[in-house]
Amino acid sequence: MSTYGIDLGTTYSCIARLDSNGNPEVIRNNEDDSNTVASVVFFENESNVVVGQAAKENVETDGERVVQFVKREIGKRDTRTYEFDGKTYTPVEISALILTRLKNLVEAQGGTIEDVVITVPAYFGLEERSATRQAGELAGLHVLSLINEPTAAALSYCARQFQEDRTILVYDLGGGTFDVTVVKMSMVQNDSGRDVQKITVLATGGDDRLGGKDWDDRLYNHILHACCEDNGLTPEDIEPETRQDIRSKVEEAKRKLSKKQSVKVRIDVNGSRTEIVISRADFEQMTSDIVAKTMNFVDATLEKVPAEAIDTVLLVGGSTYMPMIINAVEAKFPGKVQQHDPDQAVAKGAAIYASMLVEEVGTPSAEGGDTSDGDKTPRAEQLTSKFTVEDQTPRSFGPGVVDATGAKHKYVLENFIKIGEKMPAVFTKTYYPLEDNQELVRLRAFENMSTDDTLIPCVDEDGNPQATDPAHNVKLLGELVVKLPPATSRDTPIKVTFKVDASGVHVEALNTKTNETFETFLRTESDIDVERSAVHQLRISSD
Numbered sequence: 320m321s322t323y324g325i326d327l328g329t330t331y332s333c334i335a336r337l338d339s340n341g342n343p344e345v346i347r348n349n350e351d352d353s354n355t356v357a358s359v360v361f362f363e364n365e366s367n368v369v370v371g372q373a374a375k376e377n378v379e380t381d382g383e384r385v386v387q388f389v390k391r392e393i394g395k396r397d398t399r400t401y402e403f404d405g406k407t408y409t410p411v412e413i414s415a416l417i418l419t420r421l422k423n424l425v426e427a428q429g430g431t432i433e434d435v436v437i438t439v440p441a442y443f444g445l446e447e448r449s450a451t452r453q454a455g456e457l458a459g460l461h462v463l464s465l466i467n468e469p470t471a472a473a474l475s476y477c478a479r480q481f482q483e484d485r486t487i488l489v490y491d492l493g494g495g496t497f498d499v500t501v502v503k504m505s506m507v508q509n510d511s512g513r514d515v516q517k518i519t520v521l522a523t524g525g526d527d528r529l530g531g532k533d534w535d536d537r538l539y540n541h542i543l544h545a546c547c548e549d550n551g552l553t554p555e556d557i558e559p560e561t562r563q564d565i566r567s568k569v570e571e572a573k574r575k576l577s578k579k580q581s582v583k584v585r586i587d588v589n590g591s592r593t594e595i596v597i598s599r600a601d602f603e604q605m606t607s608d609i610v611a612k613t614m615n616f617v618d619a620t621l622e623k624v625p626a627e628a629i630d631t632v633l634l635v636g637g638s639t640y641m642p643m644i645i646n647a648v649e650a651k652f653p654g655k656v657q658q659h660d661p662d663q664a665v666a667k668g669a670a671i672y673a674s675m676l677v678e679e680v681g682t683p684s685a686e687g688g689d690t691s692d693g694d695k696t697p698r699a700e701q702l703t704s705k706f707t708v709e710d711q712t713p714r715s716f717g718p719g720v721v722d723a724t725g726a727k728h729k730y731v732l733e734n735f736i737k738i739g740e741k742m743p744a745v746f747t748k749t750y751y752p753l754e755d756n757q758e759l760v761r762l763r764a765f766e767n768m769s770t771d772d773t774l775i776p777c778v779d780e781d782g783n784p785q786a787t788d789p790a791h792n793v794k795l796l797g798e799l800v801v802k803l804p805p806a807t808s809r810d811t812p813i814k815v816t817f818k819v820d821a822s823g824v825h826v827e828a829l830n831t832k833t834n835e836t837f838e839t840f841l842r843t844e845s846d847i848d849v850e851r852s853a854v855h856q857l858r859i860s861s862d
């Protein structure tokens with residue numbers, strides 16, 4: 320089978336496929352004896368680039384040649400690049416190196432890989448999505464589609480637990496990000512009258528700077544200070560090699576504390592050995608505020624969907640192995656918490672989705688695969704007809720138009736489609752040319768993170784950059800050029816439609832006098848080719 324699901328994570332990545340019985344399985348990373356690959360790249364020298372655990376082991380000693388957390392940079396405007404041995408790498412290229420490593424895992428085990436589905440956080444905007452897709456293509460993969468991480472996790476969960484309608488809160492605490500998403504699984508009839516399981520995203524929240532790394536940092540500082548105290552040193556006295564040693568041992572110690580009540584860490588400081596015993600209780604005490612922080616995000620999400628409506632809480636992300644997380648979530652949702660393949664669920668869900676897309680049919684087997692609750696695991700053949708995914712818009716979208724209703728003209732962003740709306744989301748509004756005999760309209764399309772009806776666009780009427788509220792994260796996606804016939808009056812209605820679906824934004828303008836339609840599809844940065852001068856705008860009606 321050549322169809323795979325890829326979880327391209329901030330700290331760890333994972334690749335999965337469906338086995339011959341239609342059960343999702345992860346491709347092992349034998350080199351690191353793990354189910355995942357660390358999303359860390361070490362540019363050792365001109366001819367050797369290392370990805371994975373071995374790269375991670377150079378963070379403290381050779382930090383300037385190591386790239387990690389690149390997912391935080393991908394698809395961002397004016398993003399940084401990385402330079403090694405005279406070559407410049409973009410975040411897309413670094414991500415492609417990680418994807419290539421995953422591809423090599425498959426090939427090293429005799430597999431072939433063609434079509435893939437890559438997962439992205441629900442809050443990724445169009446450019447982050449498009450950059451992720453580009454990274455896949457650069458790695459020589461055919462990217463069938465992207466899927467939101469919580470949706471993939473829910474898909475993986477529900478493939479095992481086929482049941483009635485249910486609302487699931489996905490609590491995903493990874494290495495560098497925290498996402499809370501509420502999804503609803505329901506049975507609906509599709510167009511051909513068949514029952515299908517529908518996954519609808521109801522609410523999303525979280526913090527893209529909160530994750531397992533915060534726990535690592537606390538433990539690192541704790542050990543560093545213990546080493547200093549033991550040897551009468553200050554943190555500045557500790558050599559980079561010793562720091563790397565602490566860094567490497569921190570994550571291992573943290574993982575052990577998920578299973579054991581205490582761990583012993585031994586560090587050599589200038590030839591003398593420091594031994595530190597850390598109990599789980601100590602660790603929980605030094606990190607309790609971070610646990611509380613995640614629960615605050617859960618509470619914020621519950622303002623959109625009430626707690627009583629939640630049937631199940633699904634714990635995903637490697638950091639949910641920590642008992643303190645399980646306990647905190649269990650205390651809030653007694654009896655509702657499920658932990659399900661925390662570090663693999665997302666990749667497995669993507670593999671299920673990928674197989675749905677290519678309509679692969681698993682090899683028929685009389686048994687199917689048994690799951691722990693005795694249900695038959697559905698084969699790919701059944702999955703294809705049993706799921707439909709309904710996602711939410713990851714951002715708000717709207718056109719830039721002139722508000723000519725007041726004494727002074729004002730160029731505004733009319734926020735047509737709001738973040739969190741059901742996709743596909745469609746909105747239509749009628750505008751008018753700014754002046755009589757206008758020959759052109761440059762209809763700009765913007766993306767943002769606000770739910771306000773009107774915003775200041777990030778460019779002014781003339782197309783020159785202008786300051787906006789940074790919290791709104793307003794971006795110019797592109798523009799649609801509409802040609803108007805000679806002698807068009809300023810009362811000619813131009814019907815503008817925005818349609819947002821999983822693959823991008825479709826913008827359409829209809830001249831209702833001539834019935835002429837202009838349209839464009841915006842999904843990549845390269846679509847942006849915006850004229851920076853002419854004032855050819857549409858205006859909001861003054862009636």
Ligand code: ADP
Binds near residue numbers: 331492493532
């Ligand atoms: P990503 O953030 O890239 O999606 P994961 O979901 O795989 O990554 O989560 C990685 C995080 O989970 C890391 O911080 C890692 O240290 C942590 N982690 C993995 N296993 C455990 C464990 N057994 N106990 C505590 N933390 C763990």
Ligand code: MG
Binds near residue numbers: 326468493
């Ligand atoms: Mg993840």
